[in-house]
Amino acid sequence: MKIKIATRESKLALFQANIVANRITELNNDIEIELIPMKSEGDQTEKPLHEIGGKGLFISKLESSLEDGTSDIAVHSLKDVPAKLNTKFTIGAVLERESSSDMLMSSNGTSIRDFPLNSVIGSSSPRRKSQVNNIRPDINVVPVRGNIETRIKKLNDGQFDGLIVAKAALNRLEIDTSNCYEFTKEEMLPSASQGYVAIECLKSNLEILNILRKINNEKQMILAQAERSFVSAMNGSCLSPIAVLCSEEENNILISAKVLSQDGKDKIYMELNSSYENISNDIDSLASDFIANDAHNLILK
The missing domain is CATH 3.40.190.10 (Periplasmic binding protein-like II)
Structure with missing residues (x-):
């Protein structure tokens, strides 16, 4: 065959x-x-x-x-x-999932909170842009296209001061992360199914x-599909500032979800404890709570 x-x-x-x-x-x-x-x-x-x-x-x-x-x-x-x-x-x-985290690459691995005032960071993701501007509204997030090597070259050529990339990609390609800052979950929730x-x-x-x-991987499929279901319920796409992560913590699954306005000024953030048995119903319930809080309109602002 x-x-x-x-x-x-x-x-x-x-x-x-x-x-x-x-x-x-x-x-x-x-x-x-x-x-x-x-x-x-x-x-x-x-x-x-x-x-x-x-x-x-x-x-x-x-x-x-x-x-x-x-x-x-x-x-x-x-x-x-x-x-x-x-x-x-x-x-x-x-x-099985690689890391779901996002990394901020720069010349010295500076954290997002310590990044110089009015810096320029490369990312084409509305989700990343909104979360950066929620923390640092002074930072200018500019679109950047190309494969990961091309984007890193643009950073090294000085087209911007920082570049946001998925940690999973860096790990898989064994790219040096010594000059990278790993966002905390509170600062930057990942895209659905990242990793x-x-x-x-x-x-x-x-x-x-x-x-x-x-x-x-059956268990990982359940988590991945739950994250994708949340985005679907929001009528979201890759152009929507929607972030969600289902992570195993001891004997339960922690669902963390965030929806932001395009400029990052407004956000809805919720967490919910679930299980493999109940995650499908729980993700639907969480999505309903977001919708009740006007999440559909927030992602268009």
């Missing part, structure tokens, strides 16, 4: 695709793997995300390859996958789904 894996062409994407390939061949070394690197529509422009339709453009070409049979599975960073999938597709598996590698396939492809079921 041969399984064709669609992936973006970046070093990080290929690294993640190879992790998945190795997991599959560990199950059955008779399975042949072929990686199919693709340049997504989102990779072919430097325009800001809000001008090109959001992160959905990063997966649309990979999904098309699933439909036309060019590939059997597509590997993504789950945070880049829209919370509401086309009904033809499904997330067949997630792997997860996800494998997508056609919902109708039962043979592939059966294979993916064997490499899926």
